[in-house]
Amino acid sequence: MSTQPILSIRDLARRYGAFVACANISFDVWPGEVVAIVGESGSGKTTLLNCISGRMERSSGEVRYRMRDGRFPDLQDLSEAERRFLARTDWGFVHQNPADGLRMRVSAGANVGERLMAIGDRHYGNIRQTAADWLERVEIAAMRIDDKPVSFSGGMRQRLQIARNLVTHPRLIFMDEPTGGLDVSVQARVLDLLRMLVADLGLSVVIVTHDLAVARLLSQRMIVMKSGHVVEQGLTDRVLDDPRHPYTQLLVASIPEN
Amino acid sequence: MTGTDALPAYNFAYLDEQTKRMIRRAILKAIAIPGYQVPFASREMPMPYGWGTGGVQVTASVLGPDDVLKVIDQGADDTTNAVSIRAFFAKVADVATTTKTTEATIIQTRHRIPETPLEAGQILVYQVPIPEPLRFLEPRETETRVMHGLEEYGLMHVKLYEDIAQHGHIATTYAYPVKVEDRYVMDPSPVPKFDNPKMHCSPALQLFGAGREKRIYALPPFTDVVSLDFEDHPFAIQRFEAHCALCDARNVYLDEVVTDDRGGRMFVCSDTDHCETRRTEGHRGTGLPQTEGGETASTSREAAE
Numbered sequence: 001m002s003t004q005p006i007l008s009i010r011d012l013a014r015r016y017g018a019f020v021a022c023a024n025i026s027f028d029v030w031p032g033e034v035v036a037i038v039g040e041s042g043s044g045k046t047t048l049l050n051c052i053s054g055r056m057e058r059s060s061g062e063v064r065y066r067m068r069d070g071r072f073p074d075l076q077d078l079s080e081a082e083r084r085f086l087a088r089t090d091w092g093f094v095h096q097n098p099a100d101g102l103r104m105r106v107s108a109g110a111n112v113g114e115r116l117m118a119i120g121d122r123h124y125g126n127i128r129q130t131a132a133d134w135l136e137r138v139e140i141a142a143m144r145i146d147d148k149p150v151s152f153s154g155g156m157r158q159r160l161q162i163a164r165n166l167v168t169h170p171r172l173i174f175m176d177e178p179t180g181g182l183d184v185s186v187q188a189r190v191l192d193l194l195r196m197l198v199a200d201l202g203l204s205v206v207i208v209t210h211d212l213a214v215a216r217l218l219s220q221r222m223i224v225m226k227s228g229h230v231v232e233q234g235l236t237d238r239v240l241d242d243p244r245h246p247y248t249q250l251l252v253a254s255i256p257e258n
Numbered sequence: 259m260t261g262t263d264a265l266p267a268y269n270f271a272y273l274d275e276q277t278k279r280m281i282r283r284a285i286l287k288a289i290a291i292p293g294y295q296v297p298f299a300s301r302e303m304p305m306p307y308g309w310g311t312g313g314v315q316v317t318a319s320v321l322g323p324d325d326v327l328k329v330i331d332q333g334a335d336d337t338t339n340a341v342s343i344r345a346f347f348a349k350v351a352d353v354a355t356t357t358k359t360t361e362a363t364i365i366q367t368r369h370r371i372p373e374t375p376l377e378a379g380q381i382l383v384y385q386v387p388i389p390e391p392l393r394f395l396e397p398r399e400t401e402t403r404v405m406h407g408l409e410e411y412g413l414m415h416v417k418l419y420e421d422i423a424q425h426g427h428i429a430t431t432y433a434y435p436v437k438v439e440d441r442y443v444m445d446p447s448p449v450p451k452f453d454n455p456k457m458h459c460s461p462a463l464q465l466f467g468a469g470r471e472k473r474i475y476a477l478p479p480f481t482d483v484v485s486l487d488f489e490d491h492p493f494a495i496q497r498f499e500a501h502c503a504l505c506d507a508r509n510v511y512l513d514e515v516v517t518d519d520r521g522g523r524m525f526v527c528s529d530t531d532h533c534e535t536r537r538t539e540g541h542r543g544t545g546l547p548q549t550e551g552g553e554t555a556s557t558s559r560e561a562a563e
């Protein structure tokens with residue numbers, strides 16, 4: 001692991017009018033690390049993730065990102081063009097609902113190829129081959145390359161969304177409840193795939209989940225949120241095996257026994 | 259004088275001068291930023307949308323008393339849409355009209371660019387139904403505006419990719435997207451891609467008016483216009499095997515027309531002026547009787563639609 005964080009959040013806050021959705025949030029993400037943000041519904045996880053990933057304006061605080069050239073700017077100080085370029089090259093965003101992250105009316109191949117075309121790839125044959133390779137990596141049969149995601153099952157759609165995000169070899173992936181909308185039987189397969197890809201590609205990940213089992217499986221570090229504030233953070237194993245804050249203890253105690 | 263007259267008094271070319279100035283400002287801005295869609299306050303015209311109200315407003319705003327107007331629809335001067343727009347301007351502006359490309363100073367068009375190369379000083383006005391080339395994949399106007407602003411045009415290639423994936427080649431044959439001066443991606447309106455190369459570096463001024471969508475855009479003379487494509491699927495225009503059955507022209511855009519009720523068909527120039535000009539010059543296609551008197555063989559275009 002590198003000695004410098006890839007992402008650094010300091011004193012981040014976001015208000016909706018007078019309502020504080022999250023505040024006093026500070027943490028770092030190190031290269032190759034998976035950080036899970038957990039907490040019950042309404043605790044401000046999605047708001048936090050959207051503020052970090054530049055999808056929503058924060059009310060105050062800093063979010064710094066390590067660019068490929070080593071610079072470490074606050075994302076707010078980048079131009080909109082630079083931010084959007086980062087978002088479709090260096091980053092990925094996996095939505096809970098695949099329809100929010102896919103183009104449902106174009107083929108699987110085009111969904112995967114879109115980012116390549118966005119960065120200037122103009123060779124149809126190469127784009128298609130790369131798309132086919134990625135479909136295979138997310139366990140979608142290559143023969144489905146010309147099918148539209150509307151004809152895919154929920155699990156396939158989610159795997160397609162993952163492929164679409166990874167095709168430009170991003171360094172940082174944001175995920176918001178990536179398995180939240182899936183049947184329990186399908187969740188395990190998507191989680192396994194995610195775990196494998198994250199390890200293979202050395203991705204840094206910030207994942208939001210209300211499901212501690214997902215956090216346990218994927219993350220090395222955990223941030224526990226309650227009412228917009230971080231109540232506890234630390235190594236995932238430590239937090240889950242030895243929760244210190246009463247709220248975390250309550251959360252951990254409520255995990256159904258396997 | 260007007261007190262007894264029940265008819266409203268029209269200003270020259272129908273629109274009031276205030277409105278024309280507003281539209282001319284939009285046109286000037288469009289010329290200054292080739293390919294950029296300039297919003298304008300589109301007015302109600304005495305014809306329904308889909309009949310070229312955008313083109314009509316642009317024409318009305320650039321038309322002067324000495325202009326000579328030609329109007330074409332599907333390449334023909336004699337279709338209902340072309341005839342009524344021509345009649346409209348003959349009435350409200352009292353301008354001379356023509357069917358001859360070479361005589362016209364302003365040509366309003368739907369679907370075609372004349373085969374006869376345009377010259378400096380001529381203005382080609384396109385009637386545009388949907389000006390936004392990104393609309394197909396991105397319905398949000400706020401988003402397409404940002405995409406144009408930041409030159410994010412990957413989506414255009416997604417559309418072409420889909421074409422090839424589905425049909426084995428780029429199947430888009432009209433409204434084929436172009437990049438203007440290496441900056442803005444533009445929808446050339448529903449002209450066949452056959453005509454795209456004619457837009458490139460044309461000595462004429464090309465103006466595009468979309469009435470319902472309230473947008474004007476332009477290609478000033480000698481503007482670079484490049485059709486989008488892939489390295490391994492380069493842009494190519496339609497090729498016609500046939501010659502025009504009436505004037506024997508080749509390398510022109512041909513329409514297939516029904517000649518009788520027994521399934522007889524032939525290919526003829528879509529550009530009627532070009533076809534007639536060639537016939538007066540003595541060119542004769544295989545569809546004409548071998549005797550003199552070629553006029554009798556003229557086909558009924560309306561029947562073909």
Ligand SMILES: Nc1ncnc2c1ncn2[C@@H]1O[C@H](COP(=O)(O)OP(=O)(O)O)[C@@H](O)[C@H]1O
Nearest residue numbers: 016019021039040041042043044045046047048
């Ligand atoms: N756009 C919004 N406007 C007002 N309140 C919002 C908005 N989005 C979220 N909230 C509120 O902020 C709190 C945190 O929401 P959210 O970030 O979605 O939490 P989580 O993802 O943890 O469920 C909730 O009380 C929610 O109702």
Ligand SMILES: [Mg+2]
Nearest residue numbers: 042045046047
């Ligand atoms: Mg949420």
